[in-house]
Amino acid sequence: MKTASRLERVFDEGHFAVTTECGPPRGSDPEVIRKKGELLRGSVDAINVTDNQTSVVRMASIASCAILKEMGLEPIVQMVTRDRNRISLQSDILGAAGLGLNAILCLSGDHQTFGDDPDAKNVFDIDSIQLIELVKMMRDEGKFPSGKEIQGPPNLFIGAACNPFAEPFEIRPIRLAKKVDAGVQFIQTQCIYNLDRFEKFMDEVRKLGLHEQVKILAGVTPLKSAGMAKFMKKNVAGMDIPDDVIQRMADTPKEEQAAKGIEICVESIERLRKVEGVAGAHIMAIEWEKMVPVIAEKAGLLPRPDISVPSD
Amino acid sequence: MIMGEQKPLEVILGMLAPYDKIVLAGCHGCVTVCRAGGAKEVEILASSLRLAREAEGRPLEIKEVTLERQCDPEYLEPMRPYLEDYQAVLSIACGAGIQFVAEKYTSTVVLPGLDTTFIGVTEKQGLWVERCQACGDCVLHLTGGICPVARCSKSLFNGPCGGTTTDGRCEVDKEIPCGWMMIIERLRSLNQLENYRKNLPMKSWKTSRDGGPRRIAREDLME
Ligand code: SF4
Numbered sequence: 001m002k003t004a005s006r007l008e009r010v011f012d013e014g015h016f017a018v019t020t021e022c023g024p025p026r027g028s029d030p031e032v033i034r035k036k037g038e039l040l041r042g043s044v045d046a047i048n049v050t051d052n053q054t055s056v057v058r059m060a061s062i063a064s065c066a067i068l069k070e071m072g073l074e075p076i077v078q079m080v081t082r083d084r085n086r087i088s089l090q091s092d093i094l095g096a097a098g099l100g101l102n103a104i105l106c107l108s109g110d111h112q113t114f115g116d117d118p119d120a121k122n123v124f125d126i127d128s129i130q131l132i133e134l135v136k137m138m139r140d141e142g143k144f145p146s147g148k149e150i151q152g153p154p155n156l157f158i159g160a161a162c163n164p165f166a167e168p169f170e171i172r173p174i175r176l177a178k179k180v181d182a183g184v185q186f187i188q189t190q191c192i193y194n195l196d197r198f199e200k201f202m203d204e205v206r207k208l209g210l211h212e213q214v215k216i217l218a219g220v221t222p223l224k225s226a227g228m229a230k231f232m233k234k235n236v237a238g239m240d241i242p243d244d245v246i247q248r249m250a251d252t253p254k255e256e257q258a259a260k261g262i263e264i265c266v267e268s269i270e271r272l273r274k275v276e277g278v279a280g281a282h283i284m285a286i287e288w289e290k291m292v293p294v295i296a297e298k299a300g301l302l303p304r305p306d307i308s309v310p311s312d
Numbered sequence: 313m314i315m316g317e318q319k320p321l322e323v324i325l326g327m328l329a330p331y332d333k334i335v336l337a338g339c340h341g342c343v344t345v346c347r348a349g350g351a352k353e354v355e356i357l358a359s360s361l362r363l364a365r366e367a368e369g370r371p372l373e374i375k376e377v378t379l380e381r382q383c384d385p386e387y388l389e390p391m392r393p394y395l396e397d398y399q400a401v402l403s404i405a406c407g408a409g410i411q412f413v414a415e416k417y418t419s420t421v422v423l424p425g426l427d428t429t430f431i432g433v434t435e436k437q438g439l440w441v442e443r444c445q446a447c448g449d450c451v452l453h454l455t456g457g458i459c460p461v462a463r464c465s466k467s468l469f470n471g472p473c474g475g476t477t478t479d480g481r482c483e484v485d486k487e488i489p490c491g492w493m494m495i496i497e498r499l500r501s502l503n504q505l506e507n508y509r510k511n512l513p514m515k516s517w518k519t520s521r522d523g524g525p526r527r528i529a530r531e532d533l534m535e
């Protein structure tokens with residue numbers, strides 16, 4: 001069954017899709033999210049809103065998505081299993097669909113020790129793969145895991161994340177296959193800086209035929225400075241930034257490094273676009289959202305297809 | 313075995329502040345093996361407490377005792393004759409033992425001298441590591457003998473998450489080996505990777521603590 005997701009339409013019509021993500025405010029002011037939404041309007045097909053990413057408390061993803069939706073934008077609600085048990089997840093899945101959201105990204109979430117509340121109890125009642133199965137069951141079978149029927153199943157386009165760069169590498173395509181088995185329809189990858197390794201990953205993905213069963217959006221993040229590149233390489237688990245990329249940034253005068261970061265990002269998109277099985281780009285520029293339209297423009301991804309999604 | 317760690321001396325001294333005559337009770341069970349609450353630790357703790365209280369000018373009288381097990385009723389009985397002469401029992405058994413003392417001697421103040429931490433193994437001398445969370449429905453046959461509940465920081469059933477480091481560590485802490493990395497390596501060496509290929513369904517946590525305090529009733533053993 002088709003959902004009302006604009007992203008799903010973009011794929012169906014054979015376009016190379018573009019998504020991005022934004023972080024909600026650390027406060028209750030809806031203007032913050034509206035401003036970000038306005039910056040992104042017209043440059044992307046859908047906008048993820050993170051769910052207390054790195055375990056730092058922010059406005060709820062569902063609420064922020066509702067604000068974007070009100071503006072006529074196409075949000076993707078992110079949902080982590082770290083903070084909710086299956087009761088809360090089912091309820092939020094219904095709530096998201098009830099608010100008119102059309103897509104969900106199923107994640108397990110960063111461990112709470114990374115955030116401001118390391119003393120919190122974590123939940124992890126289920127994991128991201130089981131969350132995909134849960135959404136799919138609720139949508140396609142119209143049933144809760146309890147077996148009870150749902151009055152008005154949630155019609156959500158189902159996504160998940162994938163990190164091709166985390167150990168153990170050989171297992172990553174297989175883990176993607178597990179997500180496909182679970183029912184995932186689109187994948188957004190971790191930021192790709194090591195393109196050679198990503199291409200090898202995609203070779204395996206194609207061997208398993210996964211690219212024909214799931215839409216893969218290649219994740220990219222513009223580097224702001226050589227310092228940021230070094231910091232990310234060192235401190236972000238599962239982040240693979242090759243030395244030559246860092247060198248290119250470091251060889252650039254400080255005031256021009258941001259522009260160099262954009263240039264590298266655009267080059268990456270151009271190369272990723274040619275990889276068989278890559279169906280779109282996921283441009284992550286958290287707290288640098290204004291660069292997303294610039295990158296999309298330079299990478300030749302504009303204008304975005306004009307798709308009028310039927311209001312249901 | 314059940315692992316524990318003695319509470320910091322200042323914390324214990326704080327709890328003991330109102331008292332000047334106590335029983336310090338160790339246990340010959342698990343906490344002896346993990347060197348936290350056996351006879352030797354009773355002796356050392358008692359002398360540290362005495363010294364500290366003497367320095368404060370408020371001497372503390374301590375009766376030292378180490379029971380066979382604090383989690384079995386029969387081994388708790390020997391304390392009965394003298395307990396009345398003391399104001400409190402400081403127990404350095406695990407949480408179960410400490411509670412059982414409190415349960416058997418209802419009018420006695422019982423204080424915890426030990427923080428009970430986990431069910432684990434002695435990896436090498438001086439290093440104990442968690443292995444099991446007593447989930448009540450063991451899945452080790454599916455995961456190469458390595459527990460996803462206790463050894464993955466997120467208790468994932470279909471790991472690994474995207475946070476495994478290049479040297480196979482968990483994103484949470486460099487000291488923690490990624491449980492899923494180990495599961496996969498083990499399954500591979502057992503030629504059982506097909507176990508991994510299948511998605512493990514949502515687990516029922518009913519058998520774990522989430523189902524409320526648990527009990528095992530064996531009619532065949534009850535009198
Ligand atoms: S699966 Fe459950 S019972 Fe088995 S080792 Fe893990 S926590 Fe313990």
Ligand code: SF4
Nearest residue numbers: 464473482483490491
């Ligand atoms: S890095 Fe490994 S052990 Fe740590 S949470 Fe992820 S899968 Fe679990």
